[in-house]
Amino acid sequence: RINGDRLWAALMELAQIGATAKGGVKRLALTDLDKQGRDLVVGWGKQAGMSVTVDQIGNVFMRRDGTNNALPPVMTGSHIDTQPTGGKFDGNYGVLAGLEVVRTLNDLKIKTEAPIEVAFWTNEEGSRFVPVMMGSGVFCGAFSLETAYAAKDTEGKTVGEELARIGYKGEQVPGDHPIGAYFETHIEQGPVLEDADKVIGVVPAVMGLSWYDCVVTGMEAHAGPTPMGLRKDALQVSTRIMQEVVAIANRYPPYGRGTVGMVQVFPNSRNVIPGEVKFSIDLRNVNDELLNTMHEEMLAFIDKTRSETGLKISIERVSYYPPCPFHPECVDAVRNATAKLGYSTMDVVSGAGHDAIYAARLAPAGMIFVPCKDGISHNEIEDAKSEHLEAGCNVLLHAMLERARI
Amino acid sequence: RINGDRLWAALMELAQIGATAKGGVKRLALTDLDKQGRDLVVGWGKQAGMSVTVDQIGNVFMRRDGTNNALPPVMTGSHIDTQPTGGKFDGNYGVLAGLEVVRTLNDLKIKTEAPIEVAFWTNEEGSRFVPVMMGSGVFCGAFSLETAYAAKDTEGKTVGEELARIGYKGEQVPGDHPIGAYFETHIEQGPVLEDADKVIGVVPAVMGLSWYDCVVTGMEAHAGPTPMGLRKDALQVSTRIMQEVVAIANRYPPYGRGTVGMVQVFPNSRNVIPGEVKFSIDLRNVNDELLNTMHEEMLAFIDKTRSETGLKISIERVSYYPPCPFHPECVDAVRNATAKLGYSTMDVVSGAGHDAIYAARLAPAGMIFVPCKDGISHNEIEDAKSEHLEAGCNVLLHAMLERARI
Ligand SMILES: NC(=O)NCCC(=O)O
Ligand SMILES: NC(=O)NCCC(=O)O
Numbered sequence: 001r002i003n004g005d006r007l008w009a010a011l012m013e014l015a016q017i018g019a020t021a022k023g024g025v026k027r028l029a030l031t032d033l034d035k036q037g038r039d040l041v042v043g044w045g046k047q048a049g050m051s052v053t054v055d056q057i058g059n060v061f062m063r064r065d066g067t068n069n070a071l072p073p074v075m076t077g078s079h080i081d082t083q084p085t086g087g088k089f090d091g092n093y094g095v096l097a098g099l100e101v102v103r104t105l106n107d108l109k110i111k112t113e114a115p116i117e118v119a120f121w122t123n124e125e126g127s128r129f130v131p132v133m134m135g136s137g138v139f140c141g142a143f144s145l146e147t148a149y150a151a152k153d154t155e156g157k158t159v160g161e162e163l164a165r166i167g168y169k170g171e172q173v174p175g176d177h178p179i180g181a182y183f184e185t186h187i188e189q190g191p192v193l194e195d196a197d198k199v200i201g202v203v204p205a206v207m208g209l210s211w212y213d214c215v216v217t218g219m220e221a222h223a224g225p226t227p228m229g230l231r232k233d234a235l236q237v238s239t240r241i242m243q244e245v246v247a248i249a250n251r252y253p254p255y256g257r258g259t260v261g262m263v264q265v266f267p268n269s270r271n272v273i274p275g276e277v278k279f280s281i282d283l284r285n286v287n288d289e290l291l292n293t294m295h296e297e298m299l300a301f302i303d304k305t306r307s308e309t310g311l312k313i314s315i316e317r318v319s320y321y322p323p324c325p326f327h328p329e330c331v332d333a334v335r336n337a338t339a340k341l342g343y344s345t346m347d348v349v350s351g352a353g354h355d356a357i358y359a360a361r362l363a364p365a366g367m368i369f370v371p372c373k374d375g376i377s378h379n380e381i382e383d384a385k386s387e388h389l390e391a392g393c394n395v396l397l398h399a400m401l402e403r404a405r406i
Numbered sequence: 407r408i409n410g411d412r413l414w415a416a417l418m419e420l421a422q423i424g425a426t427a428k429g430g431v432k433r434l435a436l437t438d439l440d441k442q443g444r445d446l447v448v449g450w451g452k453q454a455g456m457s458v459t460v461d462q463i464g465n466v467f468m469r470r471d472g473t474n475n476a477l478p479p480v481m482t483g484s485h486i487d488t489q490p491t492g493g494k495f496d497g498n499y500g501v502l503a504g505l506e507v508v509r510t511l512n513d514l515k516i517k518t519e520a521p522i523e524v525a526f527w528t529n530e531e532g533s534r535f536v537p538v539m540m541g542s543g544v545f546c547g548a549f550s551l552e553t554a555y556a557a558k559d560t561e562g563k564t565v566g567e568e569l570a571r572i573g574y575k576g577e578q579v580p581g582d583h584p585i586g587a588y589f590e591t592h593i594e595q596g597p598v599l600e601d602a603d604k605v606i607g608v609v610p611a612v613m614g615l616s617w618y619d620c621v622v623t624g625m626e627a628h629a630g631p632t633p634m635g636l637r638k639d640a641l642q643v644s645t646r647i648m649q650e651v652v653a654i655a656n657r658y659p660p661y662g663r664g665t666v667g668m669v670q671v672f673p674n675s676r677n678v679i680p681g682e683v684k685f686s687i688d689l690r691n692v693n694d695e696l697l698n699t700m701h702e703e704m705l706a707f708i709d710k711t712r713s714e715t716g717l718k719i720s721i722e723r724v725s726y727y728p729p730c731p732f733h734p735e736c737v738d739a740v741r742n743a744t745a746k747l748g749y750s751t752m753d754v755v756s757g758a759g760h761d762a763i764y765a766a767r768l769a770p771a772g773m774i775f776v777p778c779k780d781g782i783s784h785n786e787i788e789d790a791k792s793e794h795l796e797a798g799c800n801v802l803l804h805a806m807l808e809r810a811r812i
Binding site for chain 2: 222260284353
């Protein structure tokens with residue numbers, strides 16, 4: 001069994017870096033704070049006797065040798081970047097649970113046959129730079145290193161520059177790194193486990209996701225003298241599309257999701273009719289056919305709105321991954337470990353994307369969920385119980401040991 | 407008749423100060439550029455034989471004596487500060503048309519019975535410092551000198567400091583300055599004259615204005631795992647209100663106006679359901695009773711939305727002035743001058759606020775509009791035709807002479 005107090009202490013220490021007044025964490029990818037967080041975790045990894053490799057997209061792999069180092073490692077990991085108003089557990093828990101597994105193996109002087117690795121992947125959140133899950137995406141070849149390097153934040157800084165600046169542009173070619181099996185522990189980020197009063201979520205699959213940038217172009221003009229009938233108000237046209245995004249998701253329960261999370265209005269002055277509005281669209285479903293239907297319905301609505309209003313509307317898909325069912329062997333490893341340890345459990349489909357879905361393209365993969373308070377994440381009030389985090393980490397330990405063999 | 411070429415040349419010379427690459431002007435109130443612009447205009451006024459007074463809020467009055475200086479002056483004026491992306495004509499035209507009237511009277515050696523004054527008012531645009539129409543507002547007592555002095559720009563510099571710094575904090579108590587009648591020429595800032603192919607707009611009134619800040623508070627949560635039915639999406643609720651703002655204005659044609667120009671979404675991340683949205687509302691009408699009805703309908707809709715959605719919605723009125731009908735004698739003076747000169751004309755209600763509405767609280771006032779290209783202002787592409795500017799200035803000359811008597 002792992003040491004729950006030590007795991008909790010590590011989580012609280014890492015959460016100091018970028019701590020917000022409301023008890024959350026703001027540690028955006030490739031900022032100075034991200035560098036501080038990375039340095040802290042790498043230092044802990046080295047203290048635990050692990051060797052560290054960084055690849056060209058800044059993914060970090062911390063390795064504990066096995067008795068047979070020719071075997072591909074059994075890997076666990078997640079991310080330590082956060083949302084602008086993020087919490088202490090999202091991602092960070094998956095990385096520090098991996099560290100706690102290694103510390104426990106060290107304490108118990110357990111040698112595994114296959115090596116064990118703890119990874120953290122660059123820019124999982126996608127808040128500062130798109131695409132989301134960038135590090136694991138480049139690693140598995142979902143998109144190229146060049147695409148990722150060229151991604152810009154709102155100030156025009158690129159991933160390539162920022163990686164070099166914080167000293168995490170490594171040497172290793174992404175993906176040039178074998179994986180035997182991959183496990184990831186994570187807070188659920190939804191209300192299902194808490195509602196059902198279960199401790200461990202076995203994750204059969206992750207929903208597919210489609211992200212878009214939509215730009216509506218009207219004509220900026222003075223809010224006073226411009227008659228209503230002569231306006232080309234980019235915001236009013238945008239609000240129709242924003243409402244339809246939610247209406248589409250509501251037509252495909254229970255796994256349809258539709259969200260507009262980001263909006264920019266130009267010139268954003270109270271007495272100027274908006275001339276341009278940019279906003280994001282996020283559509284999800286666990287069924288790829290339904291996700292595609294949602295996509296088609298949205299494009300059709302935009303065509304209709306364009307012809308009804310005469311305004312220019314552009315829509316570009318900026319991210320997509322299909323639903324990802326996890327490997328039966330890894331799902332079973334999680335289920336078996338949970339049963340052995342006697343925790344209450346149920347299956348939970350993941351609505352959030354995780355680095356595990358990209359790892360799953362290269363190796364058998366599985367995930368372990370634990371409840372979080374009120375199902376809230378991507379919020380400074382995100383919270384989780386120490387005993388649940390400990391339980392998830394114990395399940396991780398046993399699932400990894402099943403694959404790595406003692 | 408005035409000299410249209412000389413008027414155009416003065417406009418183009420003043421537009422050099424703060425000229426932008428896109429052909430516009432950026433000369434924000436109380437900046438070094440504003441000082442340069444003020445100095446240039448004051449120099450021209452002195453060359454034309456006028457005496458200059460500056461009041462404590464930096465309003466500048468340039469005076470040409472009459473034959474009976476006991477009479478209150480017939481005044482014209484406007485402003486020379488601009489929007490951050492402003493044009494060459496908004497405000498500047500009204501001031502330089504006044505100067506051109508005086509130059510013409512000098513050329514023709516015409517003596518008026520009442521003195522003639524050309525004023526420019528401080529910070530009409532309200533871009534750098536709020537409230538808008540600050541100089542004329544203090545002059546007529548709409549708000550206090552102390553309120554105005556304390557106004558800060560985004561860098562924390564105050565109006566009081568900046569006025570002193572550029573040397574335009576005068577001695578005269580604002581308002582301690584009689585006005586016999588006030589005229590203001592201005593580009594229309596709307597499309598009505600151009601659409602109707604008329605040269606002169608006689609302005610019977612300026613619409614009243616009500617500005618609000620609205621804040622909708624929901625609950626930020628992850629866009630993937632949070633089921634649609636459990637969301638408190640602040641943006642979706644906001645879009646209903648944004649649409650209603652326009653719907654309300656459309657219910658009160660032809661002078662109802664409703665605009666949402668400024669929006670901020672928190673945390674503004676593409677995979678986070680917005681937890682808070684702040685936006686501005688701008689309602690206008692030329693009829694105060696209808697403006698009040700619009701106000702009441704908006705509050706009622708917000709109450710309804712609050713109880714239907716359960717989200718917190720706050721609404722605060724941040725600016726208000728009632729509709730301002732101009733004085734029949736001044737409106738007639740403009741109408742008569744236009745008829746005498748034979749220009750095509752129509753009545754145009756002003757949707758934009760002007761210094762004239764504050765001057766109108768102290769003296770009979772009227773306005774003269776000329777067309778601007780595509781009705782566009784508050785934009786670097788703002789444009790107007792020399793012959794229209796000349797026509798408006800001729801109307802100003804004759805309207806002022808009617809009031810000042812030869
Ligand atoms: N786990 C997580 O928040 N991933 C970010 C990508 C997503 O929006 O699902
Ligand atoms: N003329 C002008 O643009 N005034 C600014 C105040 C308003 O929005 O009407």
